Structures are given as C-alpha cells and as structure tokens.
Amino acid sequence: MARRLARLLLVGIAIVLAHAAAGDAQEDPAAESIRRMVEQIQFAGGLEIGEARIASVTVLPELYANRDFHRAWTDPKAVEDLLAAIRESKEDGLDPDDYHLAPLERLRAEIAAGQQQEPELLADYDVLLTDALVRLAYHLLFGKVDPEALDAHWNLAREIGDRNPAMAMQEAIESGALAAAIDDLKPQDGFYLRLKSALARYDGIRAGGGWPQVPPGPVLKKGMSDERVTAIRRRLAITGDLPGDAADSPVFDDALEEGVKRFQTRHQLGADGTAGAKTVEAMNVPVEQRIGEMRVNLERARWVLHQLEGSFVLVDIAGFELLFVRNEEVVWRTRVQVGKPYRETPVFRSEIKYLVLNPTWTVPPGILNKDVIPAVKRNRGYLAKKNMRIYDSNDRIVDPASIDWSRYPERRFPYRLVQEAGADNALGRIKFIFPNDHAVFLHDTPSRFLFDKTDRTFSSGCIRVEHPFELAALLLNEPHRWSAAQLAAEAATGKTRTIFLPTPLPMLLLYWTVAVDEDGTVNFKPDVYGRDAAILKALDGEFRFRKRPVVPRNEL
Numbered sequence: 001m002a003r004r005l006a007r008l009l010l011v012g013i014a015i016v017l018a019h020a021a022a023g024d025a026q027e028d029p030a031a032e033s034i035r036r037m038v039e040q041i042q043f044a045g046g047l048e049i050g051e052a053r054i055a056s057v058t059v060l061p062e063l064y065a066n067r068d069f070h071r072a073w074t075d076p077k078a079v080e081d082l083l084a085a086i087r088e089s090k091e092d093g094l095d096p097d098d099y100h101l102a103p104l105e106r107l108r109a110e111i112a113a114g115q116q117q118e119p120e121l122l123a124d125y126d127v128l129l130t131d132a133l134v135r136l137a138y139h140l141l142f143g144k145v146d147p148e149a150l151d152a153h154w155n156l157a158r159e160i161g162d163r164n165p166a167m168a169m170q171e172a173i174e175s176g177a178l179a180a181a182i183d184d185l186k187p188q189d190g191f192y193l194r195l196k197s198a199l200a201r202y203d204g205i206r207a208g209g210g211w212p213q214v215p216p217g218p219v220l221k222k223g224m225s226d227e228r229v230t231a232i233r234r235r236l237a238i239t240g241d242l243p244g245d246a247a248d249s250p251v252f253d254d255a256l257e258e259g260v261k262r263f264q265t266r267h268q269l270g271a272d273g274t275a276g277a278k279t280v281e282a283m284n285v286p287v288e289q290r291i292g293e294m295r296v297n298l299e300r301a302r303w304v305l306h307q308l309e310g311s312f313v314l315v316d317i318a319g320f321e322l323l324f325v326r327n328e329e330v331v332w333r334t335r336v337q338v339g340k341p342y343r344e345t346p347v348f349r350s351e352i353k354y355l356v357l358n359p360t361w362t363v364p365p366g367i368l369n370k371d372v373i374p375a376v377k378r379n380r381g382y383l384a385k386k387n388m389r390i391y392d393s394n395d396r397i398v399d400p401a402s403i404d405w406s407r408y409p410e411r412r413f414p415y416r417l418v419q420e421a422g423a424d425n426a427l428g429r430i431k432f433i434f435p436n437d438h439a440v441f442l443h444d445t446p447s448r449f450l451f452d453k454t455d456r457t458f459s460s461g462c463i464r465v466e467h468p469f470e471l472a473a474l475l476l477n478e479p480h481r482w483s484a485a486q487l488a489a490e491a492a493t494g495k496t497r498t499i500f501l502p503t504p505l506p507m508l509l510l511y512w513t514v515a516v517d518e519d520g521t522v523n524f525k526p527d528v529y530g531r532d533a534a535i536l537k538a539l540d541g542e543f544r545f546r547k548r549p550v551v552p553r554n555e556l
Contacts, residue, residue, distance in 0.1 A: 028070040033123035035069040049124045052103045055543060056134040062166040063130060071126040072173050079108075081178035082133055091196060092186065093295030094139055098543045099132040133169060133182075135543060138550070140185040143302035145538040146546035150531075153437065155348050156304055156508075159550050187305035189328065192298065194516035199294045202287055202522075210287040211238045214280045221274040222257045225250050232256065232275055235283050236263055239522075267524050268319075270454055282524075293524065296535045297514040304510060312506035313352060313475075315442075315463050317345050318513045318525045320456040322442075322465060324474050332474055337445065337456040337464035344529045345461050347511050350434035351504040352442075355472050357490055357497045358421040359431045363388070364439045367460050368417055369409035377405055383417075387424060391416045421496050429491040430468045432475070434507040444468040457528050463509070475501055 038061045041047045047054040054060065063072065073079050086099040107125040111117055141160075148154045172181040186192065205211065214231045229250045236242035242259035257273040264271040267282045275283075311326045317338050324332040339345035343366075363372055375382045383390070383400050390398040398415055419425055428444025438461065445464040450456060458464070465471055469484040469491075476482045476499065490497065513525045513532055 029117075029119040030071050030122040030126065031069040033120050034064055034071065034127060037123060037127055038064050038069065047127075049128050050103050052100045052128055052131075054127065054131045055545065056131050059134050059166045059169065060127070060130050063170055064127075066166060066170065071122060072170065073126050073129045075174065075176070077176065078173050078178045079129065081182070082129060082136075083108075085179060085182045086132060086136060089136060089139075091200060092140070093196075093199060093298040093539070094144065095540070098139070098144070099136045100128050101132075104128055104132060130169075133173070136182065137165075137169070137185055138545070140182070140302065141306065142546070142550055143299050144543070145299055145535050146548075147303050148546065148548060150534055150538075151347060153346055153348060156307070157548055158307060187301050189301070189305045189308065190518070191515065192301045192305055194518070194520065195294060195298055195301065195514065197520070198514075198516045198522045199291065199298065202291050202294065205238060206287045206291060211235050211283075213284050214275075216277075216280065219274055219276045220252055222252050222254065224252045226252070228275075229256065232260070232280075232283070236260070239263070241266070266521060268454060268526055290524065292536050293514050293527075293532060295539055296532045297512055299535055299539055300510070300512065304508070308508070310506075312508060313471075315345075315507075315509045316515070317347070317509060317511045318528055319515065319523075322463070322471070324471070332470070334471065335451045335456065335466040337447075337450055337458045338528075339459050339461040340457050341528060341530075343460045345459070345463060345509060346438050346440060347509050348436055348438065349509075350436045350507045352432050352434045352475060352501060352507045353504045354498055354500040355430055355432045355475070357430055357487070357499070358494055359425065359427045359443070359496065360421050361419040361425055361427050363417040363419065364460075365413075368413060371460075372417060373405065373409050373413065376400070386419060387422055388417055388419045391418060421494070428464075428468070430472060430487070432465075432468075432471070440509075442468070442471070455526065455528070472499075475505055477502065 037047055041054060041057055042061055046057070064070075073082075083101070083104065086096050086101050086104075089096050089099065104125070107121065107128065111121055111125060114121070142158065148157065172178055175181060212231050212234050214235055215228050217226070217228050220226055220229060220232070227250055229252050230248055233242060233248060233256060236256075236259045241263040242256065252275075260275055260279065261271045261273045263269075263283065264273075264279055267279075269279055269282060308325070308328075311324075314323045314325060315321075315336060315338075316323065320336055320338060322334050322336045323330045372382075372388075379385075380400070382388075390400060390403070392398050392415055403415075423429075424446055426443075426445070428446055431441055431443035433441055440462050442463045442465050447458065447464070448466070450458050450464075451466045467484075469487045472487050473479070473482055473484045482499070511529070511531060513527050515523050515525070517523065
C-alpha cells in the first residue's frame, strides 16, 4: 500500500493466517455482530453506525473475513496511534471529521464507562476504527479530491498495484508501530514537508488573531511619514518580512523598504520596495485564505509526489518556472512563459524523447482558426511576413491567393500551414518533444523580452523556455559532445536537426500556487487559471472515493 505497508506485507499474511487458524480457539464476543455488519455492507449496499457512514466496501469486509470476523483493534496502543493520527491530519490540511473522530471518541468513552462491555458496542467501535484507517490511508496516498473530476485530461492516475491492502493494513494494525506506518503513507518529499511546516506556522498566526489590515491610501515609499506605515510594520513583522523588534515608527525607512521588497518577492509582485495598491491588497489577504491556499497545494502534492523519483523535468505553471530535478534535488531552474488564461497550459505527465534544432512550426487548428485565418483576412501579406507556407495533403505548396479565405474558419481548413525555420519562427531555434494529446511542447522563443515580466502568461499553451540550450545540454547529458555552446553553434548553421535523448526523461507539467524554500520562506503565486477554489471546496466537502479505482477491483 505504501513503503512501510509493502515491506511488512509478508508478515501480515502470516498474522492473518494465524488468526484464521486460531479463530475458534479464542472466542470474540463481538465476532457475530461484526459478521452481521460485514454482510450488511456486502449484501445490503452499505452500513451506518450512528451518524457515521462506512465507506470501505471491499477492504474492510476482506480484512474481517480474513480474521473470522474477530476484532482487529484489541491493542490499545494501535487505537491511540490511529486517534492521534486522525487529530494530526489537520496538520496535512485534511479534516479530522472525515475519519469519524467525534463518533470514535464518543464510543470509546461509552465503552470505558460501561462495567460490562456490550458486543454490539465493541463491534461498532472496531468497524468504525477500521473504516477510519481506510479513509485516512486513502487520502494520504491519493488525496481527498479527485483530480480527474476537475480535469478530464488528467493522466497522472496511480494504483496500489498487486499489493493486498487488507492484509497490509492488518499487519500495520498489529505491528505495534501503526503511527510510523501511517506517517510513511504521506509524501516524504521536502516540498511537502516544508509546506506542512509553513501551514503550522500560519495556523499559529490564525490562532493568535491573524494580522492587521493596512488602511487604503496613496502609495507609500522610503522617506515618507504616514500613520499607515505603522500598520505595514506590524503586518510584515507577523510574517517575518520585517524583524519582530522593528521600531513602531510611522517613518518609511531603509529597513521597511527591504521588508516590503521581501514581501513582494514572496508574493510574485514587482519588488520595488514601495507599498502601492497591489502590495497593500496582498498584505490584506486574510490568514484564513492563505491557509486555504496551503491546504490546496498539500492536496496537489498528495496527487503526484508519491511517484516522483530519479531525474525529471518539472514545469511549475503558476510559478512560471522550469526545474531540472536529479535525485530529489533541484539542480537547475529557469524562467518560462506559459499559456494565456484563455489558453491554459494543461497539467499532465509525459516523457521528453528528442529535441529539434531549427524547427518548423505546423500551426495547430486552434491557433489557425482563432489567430492566423483572421490575421490573413485583415492582411493578405501576413503569411509572407511570418514566413509561412501552405501545403496540401500531398505536401505540395499552395498559393495563398488561390484560397477563398472567406469560407474559413466556418469550414474545416483543408490545408496544413507551416512556419519555416528561422530567427522569427514562433518556436525559436529549438523545441523539445514529449508526446501528448494537447499539442504542447517546450521551445525557444523570439519574444525574449517577456521573460522580464512578473506575470508570464503569454503563450497559446506551450511553454517558452528562457535558456533552452542549457536545458538541452542537461537532457542530453553528453558534456563533451553537446554543451550549451555547442548546441547553439549547431543551431546557428540554420540546418534542421533532430537529436534523440540517450534515455527518455519524465516531463511533468504541474500547478503550484504555494511553495516553500529550503530556508522556510513561503512563496504565494497568483492563481492565474483560477484552479484553487474548486479544490478547496472539494477538500471541505464530504468524503467519497473517486470514480477510478486505486485497487485493481471495482471499488474500495
């Protein structure tokens, strides 16, 4: 099921078999009640214990069938480990109520208060504990929110594989180390751990009353004196952008300018050190909203970080950045431009297989219909200016003057439009190919000045890379043959050339709106595509298993 559970699986099988053999030897007064409950799940379509609904309709019945319906939670330490993990799930941005916390604590109190323990009460408690563990393990391994329900093109789905979760879970319960087993289900990546730590800090800020609002007013800058400066000082001190012992002064001094710059850098704002409208607006975002953003990104991490190993390329869409990761360490990064808000860069996984120097560009249908054909209608010299040629189905060049452009794009354009290689090609001097259904790839760009912009949503969905030849050298990993300078020199010849990677490299396009640096600096990024709200709503919604099974069966 996860690293620890998988390692202990064989021991778990032995334990389950031992229980089966000893079923009659050690009578469990709750076994008959558990059997009836399991059969109700299997044959009546579900089970409710008080106000709690049992969600696990496969793993839970199998676990108890393996035990001859004897209770699984007879070790008090295992119970305490689970209840502690449920309470601590809040630290992962999850909701302890999803794991039956209140009814479990109530049942435990009833059992502790009773002089004679009723079998039905013991059965309710045991089954509810098991369902709580299934739910918690599921969320830690796969996330609560179904990414496919939000994005029909999602292709990062995972399964448990051929492991038996019921047996693995049984062993974890009886291992004496359930707390460690649950902790192993969480992503162990530094990104996740740092974000958890930041969430704890901001939750502490919330518990302390949050931060003060900065009143609206004119732009404030160094050298000015204004009562609003005092509010800015207090606001920045709470999040560590300004030393906590900074003087409570209305004067905008050097120290405050540096604090404002730090805040602006963390929030993807132009770091000019002046407190203008956008900066003040960011300061006034409530701590509760920032906590929600962290929870959303912890959820995104649970979707994907379990499967990231070795070397890979990662595009952080909301951060406008590309990272090259080797053995869980970021060894290189560069700025990128991504899709406009109405032409979003999609989230998906693929493999970079080859690169092309001096590429041509075949105009995709969407850009052809929305951009190129309207441009040709306005200016018949557009194609010549852009060095574009038209080809028919037999690869013969077609004269633009022979086409009745008024018919398109209302009808399907029957030709292929290609921009020839050259300095003004939309893809620049190099492109990187990773097969996908979106016609998206990495490439160079002639619009290099746009990399200096703070918000870099300029493309039609592809990713424009600021230093593409450095990236190519890293991917090819043949420094004596293909350095960045050698690749640039080869491109300067003007010849189109395809170069395959020695080994295809994983390529991930992901979307993070919060990230935490190794020194603990929390960076909030603009939600340029407005994707956070739906995830947060689902995080706060009811528990449910996603449609795609994670075990190779019908459902959990």
